[in-house]
Amino acid sequence: MSLVRVDHSTVGRWWASLDRWTLAALLALVGIGYVMMLSASPAVAERIGASSRHMFLTRQVVYSMIAVIVMVGVSMLPVKWVLRAAMLGALGALALTAATLVIGTEIKGARRWISFPGGSLQPTEFLKPCLAVAVAWLLAEGKREGRFPGLLIAIALIGGVSWLMKQQPDIGMLAVIVAVFLAQVFVSGINLMWVVAGAGAVVGMAVLAFTLHGHVRSRIQRFLNPESGDNFQIRMSLEAFGNGGMFGRGPGEGRVKDVLPDAHADFVFPVAAEEFGLITCLLILGLFAFIVLRGLWRLMDERDVFVSLAATGLLVQFGLQAFINMGSSLHLIPTKGMTLPFVSYGGSSVVALALGMGFLLALTRRRPARGEEANPFTAGLRAPFPT
Template identity: 30%
Template sequence: MADDIKTKKPQKTEQEKKELINKAKKKGIKVERPKPTKPKEEKNKPKPKEEKKKTGRIYCDYTMLFMIIFLLVFGVIMIYSASSYTAGIKFKDSAYFVKNQIKYTLFGFVIFVVMMFIPYKKWVKRAYIWYGGSIFLSAVVLAIGKSVNGSRRWIVVGPVRFQPSEFVKVTLILFITYYLVKYKDELYSSDRKVTEHRLWWLFLWVIIPVVLVLVANLSTSIIIFLIALGMSFIGTSNKRLFTAGTLAFAAILASAKPLVKLLYSWGFRNYRLMRLLVWAEPEKFSRDGGYQVVQGLYAVGSGGVFGKGLGQGMQKFFIPEAQNDMIFSIIVEEFGLIGVLMILAVFAFIIRRMLIIAFSVKDLEGRYIVIGVVIHLSLQVILNIAVVTGVMPNTGVSLPFISYGGSSIVVLLAEIGLVYSVARTIKME
């Protein structure tokens, strides 16, 4: 041990090292400074892995989309079953209505994709533009619209024919969403006068399209008003006006039949009054429009529990325009109570999935949009069934995704696109 200490060279100080380097430079000798070496522990120490940023997957409800496609396909099948005989006689093509429905559906899916991938906030931001456009088109249809079956509802531009009243539904959902979010502080104010003032202004904005649509389309005007009523009920803390409005609406419905009969006894005769009389006493006024209602009731009654089978129904040969608003009666006749319950279960499933989306979104705009679509879809299903079963007057309400009609299919798929646009903002862990 002592020998080792003697033979070990003493360490040079920093000053001595510098002097040696300077001497070497003067003699022209290159001196390489040793690179600092990291301690063995640091050299061998593995670098910590960078934590990946956790990004949640975007929510997409494939099950609901499958159910909607199922209804669309089922609708095409039922349209063929209900209209093939009439189309063959009238247009020399038994698949005439089916071909048109497929075209409308494909175009509707294009609109669905566009609405889904464009952020819904952009649509809401320009809601007043869409609202103004729908008002303009609703006014134009009264001036130059095409009249079909006594109602002036369509604008025809070359081969394209559409109903502005259907366009009003989706634009009003966007506009009310914009309004409720913009004035949310006033609508939830503790001062009742402030809240009611803002609600009366909303009522004014809603009543303009309702009145314009009412002139030619009673059913759509009712749906538009009820969509606005439902959305605004959710968007405010003041429920007093809504309670009064609901009671007034119930009173009107309860007194409608006696009032209509009284007006008829006084000598009033017009198209709308006759439709209400048909609702009040369909058998008595079967020649004035009650024929369709009566034949629809026969179809409903003859379906039984299991139905007659696809294509085996007979009332479709007697119901005018069976592929349109009365298609539910053909479904009941051919598939019976079991088939109808299955279709209603599909609608209930779709509505439930939409409500899950609505309450999973933190953003108020997204929530109001989805709730508006839910109200619209629910109303159309309920009113269509009510019309077919004679509970409500025949006002031309289509069964969503199933009844024949281009404007209705395109608008419904546009609304579903909005729902999926909202759903895309939900992040899954």
Template identity: 35%
Template sequence: MSGAGSFAPARGGGSGRAPMATSRNWAEHARIWWREVDKGLLALVLLLMALGTVAVAAAAPAAAEQLGRRGVTVSEFYYLRQHIMWQALGIIGMIGVSFLDRDSARRLGILAFAGFLFLLFLVPFVGVEKNGARRWLEFGMSLQPSEFLKPGFAIMLAWILSWKLRDQNLPVLTFVTAIMALIAGLLMLQPNLGATILFGGIWFVLVLLAGVSIQRIGGLIGLGLVAITAAYFFYDNARYRIDSFLGGGTAFDQVDLAQRTLLAGGWTGSGLWLGMRKMNLPEAHTDYIFSVIGEEFGLLMCGLIVLVYLAIIGKALMRLVDEDNLFALLAGAGLVTQIGGQAFINILVNLQLFPSKGMTLPLISYGGSSTLAVCFTIGLLLAITRRNPFLERESSGLKDLFERPKLGAREERA
């Protein structure tokens, strides 16, 4: 019997028939994928997407009414139908990307980084302006290049930092810092302080895991504080949002409206489509969907969603604990930082614990390119964390990174 993906020999030697591919190829690939993929992580992601569908259903009437006030009339469930379509496309893409092996996922991430960095260069010149920010390109649909650049950025930085294994003298920190500075400059031209902070968080986590010295970490933190201070003084949008946050806001501020909506439902909520405060909340289906969940389904449901995010982060990190490939370890950590960081920035904004950033809630908020981008990120994470359960690991992964400084100190004392 021929192996999977091989060619079956023609019967009756000398018959001259062309060899035929066996039909086991895709079935065998699917079996290998199912054996190696993190099924728990995949289940948690699909659970969160299902909760997101219900949340968009709750927010859709408010979003449609807000659009109607601007002279555009759509069905109450227009956004729900669109969201289901984007989610279906996102799931197909996510599963497709997760079938890639680790090297192919790395190449795809690097290509995504290069392609969307180029598009990010175009945004200040040909981008579309919405709500005072120029972040989108129009290709028949609105595309926000920074959303797709995030996973490519994590993959690219992980790849560069993994070069340390080949040569300890390579200036990898200089390379990744220069890339971070370039992207931060392009984002602040839009301006997009929230995305800049998220990219900075991914960069910081990766250089920290790559073994940067304490002195350099202190310098990096100081550099970040200088950058935020400069943003406050030189960017009006950033200064307005920070001042509004520090001043406590007013009843007309988006963040204050979001907090009031979030708390209006109490512990158990007012019920699906029974919330009233959401009707006056701008971007109820995107930036402030967490508040809509609080009003209609209660604070208990909000707590459940936070727990699911924590479970996704914890499940992915547990997968990396004994990872013996430095690139996979750094890339997985960077992608998890992206998902977790974006989720909790959005939640903190809704709780009025962070200035408004115009950032969606991953896997839950309505969105076209944002939904596809998050699913692309999860697909890369699933691909990079795939592993044969029958192979033993040669090192202790994350444990090694945290134990390395202790071992070095012991050797110096000895």
């Protein structure tokens, strides 16, 4: 099948309108994740007494294949189906998140997972991208229909999600969702009073989390004063960056993976630094920066409010998660258990990230002017785009 611009097949039209550079960068991250599992996961599997040294690697290969299929498949959806899929996904993930409080599996004092034969599911991972798209529609409809209280409904929705995450608790995930919401509200254009109120609410939530949750307080105190508690993981992480130097010690030659509990997951970045060096770390950082900046650049001429808000939310979410993981590893921010997108080991995380990036690729596809309506439930919700 010829994939040129005169090809009018579904795949041909998809390929011609797709942001292929972003797709290539995302696939590069998936490839880097595979290499890092080859390097980091056998040592972790041995340390925990797994049945096979390659248990995590085998699972990650399966998760990555599913993720690529999901990302490519979702990127083919028209905008109206992106919204419909996100709405259904948000409702389902919200129900499952509530279910974790009753039937969830408790791990390290938190109920964030639902176990089933052969694995587990973290619903909040899927809630993140779906909620970003759903909130974008509420804000866009509020702009389009002056009497529709889109902002107030969005605030109530975020408030309900915040309560559920506090009960789990998952303060880090809550911080990401709130930050994405505030970014979308800012981009939508609001009165200065709302900006001040939002900033005050964030400060109040931070103080409340510090006061009520001992693990949050402990992490902040250890960040501000490393001598106040156990900072073993951070010390080993920083040591790995020092050992790696510019070009690294070589594949398989790192030592930090032998002692760090989450060397294949939350602390995979130090493993990359020790074995492949600063150059590789800058390459990984550059890929994340490229995806976010290119996505924002493609939105510069976007005239549809919903598409702009939804894509902005997905990009902020993706970039913020990468920053939190790398910043924690470098002791730039308090530690937070959050995966490095597509590089760290994870099932729910990898597939949910693929879903979000599939949404992004679908929303940023170039489309010819079609004069469609603005309501995504009845039309494509895409304003005419200059060719």
